[in-house]
Amino acid sequence: MKYNKDFLGGLYKMMVRIRTVEESFVQPILDKKIICPVHLCSGEEAVPVGISASLSKKDFVFGTHRSHGHYLAKGGDMGELVAEIYGKETGCSRGRGGSMHLIDPENGMLGAAPIVGGTISLALGAALASQIRKNKQVSISYFGDGATGEGALSESMNFASLKKLPIIFVCENNLYSTHMHISKMRDNTNNIADLAKPHNIKSYTVDGNDVLKVYETSKEAIEYCREGNGPVFMEFLTYRQRGHVGPDDNIQGTHTDIRPREEINEWLEKDPILRLKKVLLENNFFNNAEINKIHKEVELEVEKAFIFSDNSNKPQIKDLSKYVYK
Amino acid sequence: MSINNRKLTYSLAVNEAIKQMMEIDESVFVIGQGVESPWYVGNTCTGLIEEFGEERVIDTPVSENAITGSAVGAAIAGMKPIVVHPRVDFMLYAFDPIINQAANWYYMNGGRASVPLVIWPIVNRGGEQAAQHSQALHSLFAHIPGLKVIAPSTAYDVKGLLISAIKDPNPVVFIDDRWIYGQESNVPNEIYEIPFGKGTIRNEGNDITLVSFSYMAVEAQKATDELKNKGINVEFIDIRTIKPLDEDIILNSVKKTGKLVIADGSWRTGSFAAEIAAIVAQKAFKYLKAPIERVTLPDIPAPASSELEKAYYINSDNIIEAIKKVVNYK
Ligand SMILES: Cc1ncc(C[n+]2csc(CCOP(=O)(O)OP(=O)(O)O)c2C)c(N)n1
Ligand SMILES: [Mg+2]
Numbered sequence: 001m002k003y004n005k006d007f008l009g010g011l012y013k014m015m016v017r018i019r020t021v022e023e024s025f026v027q028p029i030l031d032k033k034i035i036c037p038v039h040l041c042s043g044e045e046a047v048p049v050g051i052s053a054s055l056s057k058k059d060f061v062f063g064t065h066r067s068h069g070h071y072l073a074k075g076g077d078m079g080e081l082v083a084e085i086y087g088k089e090t091g092c093s094r095g096r097g098g099s100m101h102l103i104d105p106e107n108g109m110l111g112a113a114p115i116v117g118g119t120i121s122l123a124l125g126a127a128l129a130s131q132i133r134k135n136k137q138v139s140i141s142y143f144g145d146g147a148t149g150e151g152a153l154s155e156s157m158n159f160a161s162l163k164k165l166p167i168i169f170v171c172e173n174n175l176y177s178t179h180m181h182i183s184k185m186r187d188n189t190n191n192i193a194d195l196a197k198p199h200n201i202k203s204y205t206v207d208g209n210d211v212l213k214v215y216e217t218s219k220e221a222i223e224y225c226r227e228g229n230g231p232v233f234m235e236f237l238t239y240r241q242r243g244h245v246g247p248d249d250n251i252q253g254t255h256t257d258i259r260p261r262e263e264i265n266e267w268l269e270k271d272p273i274l275r276l277k278k279v280l281l282e283n284n285f286f287n288n289a290e291i292n293k294i295h296k297e298v299e300l301e302v303e304k305a306f307i308f309s310d311n312s313n314k315p316q317i318k319d320l321s322k323y324v325y326k
Numbered sequence: 327m328s329i330n331n332r333k334l335t336y337s338l339a340v341n342e343a344i345k346q347m348m349e350i351d352e353s354v355f356v357i358g359q360g361v362e363s364p365w366y367v368g369n370t371c372t373g374l375i376e377e378f379g380e381e382r383v384i385d386t387p388v389s390e391n392a393i394t395g396s397a398v399g400a401a402i403a404g405m406k407p408i409v410v411h412p413r414v415d416f417m418l419y420a421f422d423p424i425i426n427q428a429a430n431w432y433y434m435n436g437g438r439a440s441v442p443l444v445i446w447p448i449v450n451r452g453g454e455q456a457a458q459h460s461q462a463l464h465s466l467f468a469h470i471p472g473l474k475v476i477a478p479s480t481a482y483d484v485k486g487l488l489i490s491a492i493k494d495p496n497p498v499v500f501i502d503d504r505w506i507y508g509q510e511s512n513v514p515n516e517i518y519e520i521p522f523g524k525g526t527i528r529n530e531g532n533d534i535t536l537v538s539f540s541y542m543a544v545e546a547q548k549a550t551d552e553l554k555n556k557g558i559n560v561e562f563i564d565i566r567t568i569k570p571l572d573e574d575i576i577l578n579s580v581k582k583t584g585k586l587v588i589a590d591g592s593w594r595t596g597s598f599a600a601e602i603a604a605i606v607a608q609k610a611f612k613y614l615k616a617p618i619e620r621v622t623l624p625d626i627p628a629p630a631s632s633e634l635e636k637a638y639y640i641n642s643d644n645i646i647e648a649i650k651k652v653v654n655y656k
Contacts, residue, residue, distance in 0.1 A: 036454035036456070037459075087632060093630075097456050097457075097630050098456050098630030101457075101630070115416065115418075146387070149388040150390075177388055178363065178366075179363040179366075255363075255365060256365045315633055321626050324627070
């Protein structure tokens, strides 16, 4: 095994942090204690965790409607995430944005927004800024398979390739865009990663549930980008274990989840956390007690994050117009 | 029209209008994201795929610009498309085909080809959805020459206006609002049209004129009913279509009452409420006995936190407050 214990433990812990906090939202959503629309990323943790392992604080990330993992993996504070979802003044967006608008500029997380494809060109702009300033910051644009339908992606790839911008287009292909299977959105001979080819952009298709594969390929891509070789396109095959929005669209009555049970079960077996756990145990990096200790630590952190949110105030009505202009 | 006591919800009236027009006119088709998913379009498209097939009821990839452009192009080529956007916010990707192309096409081509198209953005807000899932942009569309804009508030009106929109040879923006979907009224079974530019007086009164449309008309009705109990007789006008606008119905009422409140569910600056105020200030100046009041959203993006949402969104209470202010003006 070419990795050391601490490094792998770090990846594991970050994935567990994301999963545990995601799952902690399930009951409050069903109880309607959480009101804002929440797009859980359970099952997709390996992508941002594997990528962020090669990013520095100064590198840029732009996210989507499903960005809890992007935010946490880039160093975002868990308490501020929970508080944002509860609409508190202490949330990372001061309760003005909710789950779909996560930001942490100090850690390079420049924002997330639910307009599909809407942040791709913004990440392009961050890459442009980095090129103009010559400071080798790499820009990550996260988007889903659904966003490949938007023209903005194609336009951004062309410009990135033309200017050799340090951007990585990261497509989290979880096979669905809300209620729609990918086969209803794209001709099935039309692989997503191939979209990069006519733009002469280096591209990869990677098992997005294997955090080590994610890490290895994205490390290579990030270095390539950082050295000024131009953009990279990465497609990660993954799957959301929860509904499109909230824990289970069918329980909630939104009825957008038409995914076959067998398919869901198949992907549950490819759970990225269980897979890394197996590696950790089989290589005797960790024993079960140590693994449990990580989970315990994380549970404590999540508990603290909820307490932080619970103890925080809602924004005050007198501040309704605060933040319209600086 | 036959006397009819059948009650239908607003959203099912939309459904029926589309269904009946698709039955009688093969050039009508529906395209847009989520037409097969109630999560996106409520029950407005229920049964359409089953009846007309996927060729005429087309759920699409997430490609608002191309899909809207394709609807515009199909209209130019002789079809009568209805292009739906489950949120007007998503439709902002499609401003080029709507504003540059569809709205201008007939004029800039000297009347050689028109664009018989219904553009159907749905407003859906509240529930802490924040700034990109809450916008109401009817005033923006009203600003564009070449577009017609309808903004119904009842089941009866939406069916008749939507049928008129489908039959209209021009691009018509159908302002739809999820908050109205459950409203019920009597709706005739058959196909009927409501002409554009004809408002309706929902309540006759002498004390003040209240003008509204779309969801705010529901709140305006509530305000009117409450004020009746308090001895204020509101003349409430639902204009139903923003463009063309029934100026006469508003002016005639203001000539009688001398007082005007306009309730518009979007932001204040550049709002359609401002347009109505300007028209009345110009054409009924000498009849006005008090300054005109507008009930609008503040010029602020929609917040997430429900604490702020409560202060942000407007309802019948805000209308009542404004009416009292104008009525008591000295
Ligand atoms: C411009 C735009 N169109 C439509 C939507 C509605 N919408 C919300 S999430 C979503 C699905 C996106 O799917 P994908 O990009 O694959 O991301 P996933 O939810 O699978 O993570 C859609 C279509 C939107 N938010 N923005
Ligand atoms: Mg997807």
